[in-house]
Amino acid sequence: MIIMRKHHFLLSCIIAITAFTDGSQQHRNTEDVSDYFEQIRHDPSSLSAFLTAMPKGADLHHHFSGAIFGETYWNVLTESNGWMQPYTIEVDTAGALHKAPWIHFATLSRESRFDSLKQAFLRKASIKDYDPSAGPSDQHFFSTFSRFGAVARYDMKTGMQEFKQRALAENVSYIETMLGAPDTAIRLAAGPAWEKSITGASLSDSTTVFNTLDQVYAALLKAGIGNTAKKFCHHQDLLHQQAAIDDSVFMLRYQLHGNRNEQPLTVYRKLLIAFQAASMDSLIVGVNLVSPEDGVISMRDYSLHMLMFAHLHRHFPHIRYSLHAGELAAGMVRPELLRYHISQAVLIAGAQRIGHGVDIAHEAASIPLLEVMRERKVAVEINLSSNEFILHVKNDQHPILFYHSHKVPIVISTDDAGVLRTDLTEQYILLATRYPSIHYNDIKAIVRNSIVYSFLQPDLKERKLGQLDSAFIKFENQVMFH
Ligand SMILES: [Zn+2]
Incomplete structure (x- = not known):
């Protein structure tokens, strides 16, 4: 007989799961765990114990220095x-x-x-x-x-070890953490003129922008920009420290980011180095763009940055990127400036994932955009604590259910644990308590999304998904039979 206890299911012995691995039994277990989850949803201690023990896949929105x-x-x-x-x-x-x-x-x-x-x-x-x-x-x-x-x-290894310990303690098996892209001072004779011609560009200037970026790209390559990425990738520290972190249950990978509040050629130069490094080293799985989205330069050059990604995508079609987009709330900028950031990140830049996406409902054509995100499987990285602290957006004001109801893939992430003094478990607690229409099966799907939409190489992704599915079988058996 199945006995559900509200407390202490974590504290008892390991249950042999071999007897329960047939599909129909597992399906019943999942249904029973789903019922149990609804019983404890508003019982803070039981919910916390449940979600701590639950496999949580990956944390995909994670800044290295902010997570320490x-x-x-x-x-x-x-x-x-x-x-x-x-x-x-x-x-x-x-x-x-x-x-x-x-x-x-x-x-x-x-x-x-x-x-x-x-x-x-x-x-x-x-x-x-x-x-x-x-x-x-x-x-x-x-x-x-x-x-x-x-x-x-200064001491990356200590930070990485902290991530790993926290991850293992809360059943997280993969992290993509963001590091600043390396840079190099290259003075291009025509640089100031090129920069002037593209600063503040809009989408209607795309021909000028692409022509100029073609010239910038060629000049940077001629000036030896590839050496910076090469040096970074061959810097033994990163690889050496990485070797000490990965094991059979946990993996750490990197995204390199540019800074959207720098001048155009600096942004482009860093992004180019980031794309080059990602194409040289399989530990670097993606590229990103960071810094406050409402900054003077980031607002002025937003469309230009999206065109830069489109341009770099032509040269590096296999490199994945996620873009912080729509990390804005009403009142932070003029209303008409809330209308296009996510759509340009998806439709112009071609981002595979969107970070935050909080202002989606203010987009000029939000419903068609959601349809595109659903069809193209562009996942949105939801950061509940971060959005509450920085943007003061929470509960029903947050668009998470808007995304969910339009079947856009959702992942839950921390952004960032150290600054916000949080962890991934707390993000799932907020998800469960604030959004009762998100059920256990939805949460399982959201966890699975964190691996499916990660930038891991396909073979590693398959392995992680297999591990995650096994971990859920074990977890559900433990919940139901303890
Ligand atoms: Zn972020």
Whole structure:
């Protein structure tokens, strides 16, 4: 007889599953787990236990420096004897040169203010004890990346180990994390003129933009831009550290990103290096574009950036990319500027996935766009905590059900655990509690999407999907028979 207990299903012994692997039994198990899930949906402890134990596939929207918790940064700075400016709570890595009032961690750690400075640091590094009167939440969020990126790069291995430990502890088996693309200073004689001709371009300027980008592309190649990507890929640290992370149950892969708030030729140059590196190294599975979407330059050059992706796609047709698009809410920009970001990312840039997509309902033709996303299987990466903190969009204001009802593939991601002091489990808890029309089978499909729509190579994707399906069989047996 099946006995469903509301609590402690996680705590008992491992059940042999061989007796329950036939299809009809498993189907009944899934149905019973689905019923059980509805019983516990609004019981916070049981729901948390359930979703912690549930296999969660992948976290596909994950920025390297934002996913590291402040405590880890603090440990790295302490152990490596980094620097702190105690009045501004700025930090720097060991080896940097600073004058007073900057102070070495070795000295600071002997002072009585060390613990209080750590707390102040954690507040800078994340939303811990966030005080809205101190400034806008989006600025607080985005400032963490420039503040801690150098420390994150200083000791990448520690960050990767943190990701892996957290992932294994909450049954996540794959992460795509975003790193800034490397850059190189190449001065092109015609650069200023080319830049002027494309700055602020609209879609109607696409012929000029493509002609100019053709010339920029050729000039950059002639100037040896390929060496930067080659050097990055052959830099043994990344590969070496990667080898220590991957195992039979967990994998980490990279997307390289450009910064949409830089000048046009800088954006293009970094994107080209990112595409080149992705074509050279199978650990780099995709390309992205980051930074606040409502920034002055990112708004001015949004269409130009989409044309850049279309141009690079011609040269690198096999390289996948996801684009942050529609990470905007009413009031952040003029209403007419909410009408086109997602559609251009899908239709002009040809993105395979969309990050956030929050302003979809403000698009000029949102329903046809949803149809296209459904047909082309363009997944949307939903980041509930992030959208709540940065955009103040949550509950019924969030378009997740709009996407779901139009059968656009959804994935759930963190963006980012360290800054938001969250994890993927909490994102699923928010999904379950805020959206009762999303049932257990929908959640299973969303989890599966995270592997299906990942940028993993096909053979690795198949292996991960097989592991995920087995993990769900085991999970459902454990839920039902404990
Ligand atoms: Zn993001």
